[in-house]
Each structure stands twice: as structure tokens, then as C-alpha cells.
Amino acid sequence: MTVELTVVSGQRSGTQVRMSRFPFTVGRSGADFCLADPGVWDSHFRVELSPGHRFFLRAGEDRIVTIDGAPATAQDIPDGSMIGCGSVYLRFQLSPTAPCDLRINRLALWSVLGLVVLIELGFLIRGTG
Secondary structure, eight states: OOEEEESSSTTTTHHHHEEEESEEEEESSSSSSEEOOOOOOOEEEEEOOOOOHHHHHHHOOOEEEEETTTEEEEEOTTTTTTEEEEEEEEEEEEEEOOEEEEEHHHHHHHHHHHHHHHHHHHHHHHHHO
């Protein structure tokens, strides 16, 4: 599963970044995702994956971060939340999943079932002859 941050305000508005490894840091410099907007510190916050496979935000010391408008220093991040970081707002969301293509599996299943029917018919015809 991957997670995306989408910048919804600021200089990089519209930018999407996928988080594929954790912890994932956001900040002005030296971070996994860098933002140069006013109020963003070098290492502003990080997203961690907790043992229960929940996403957890941890703000840097003395950094102001909000989740859906409420101050957050260390807490779970619900899917679809808006994270405030300095003058920037980022949407946190789970990446959409693409369904598997099951056509090959279905074809294999029907082929095996057809073969079983043919074998059974062969035994039935041989047994009555």
C-alpha cells in the first residue's frame, strides 16, 4: 500500500508525492519531500508506520503542525486528512488500488473444468461400450 501527499496550497500546489518508505520526512531541506514555503522548517514533521499498520504523524520539536485544523504533535493520521505545515496545506490519502486482472485465472479455471468434464465423458462412454 502506498500513501500520497498532495500539496493543496503554496508554491507547489498540485504536486503529489508517494510515500513508499517510512519514516517519511517533510521539511525545507534534507527531507524526503522539500517545501520552501514560509513557516516550513528544515525538518518539520515525519510520517511513521506504526506496528499496527497505522500512519502516525510526529511533528519536529517546537514545530506547528495541524491535522484537519487541530494542533498535532504526535497522532494517527486518518485517510483524507488535511495537514497544515507552516503556510502549506497537504492532503494525506491512501493511494487508490487497481483491481487485479482475473481473466487469466478465469480462463484457467474454465479450461480445467472443461477438461474434467471431457475425461468424465470419456470414462462414461468407455464404461458403457
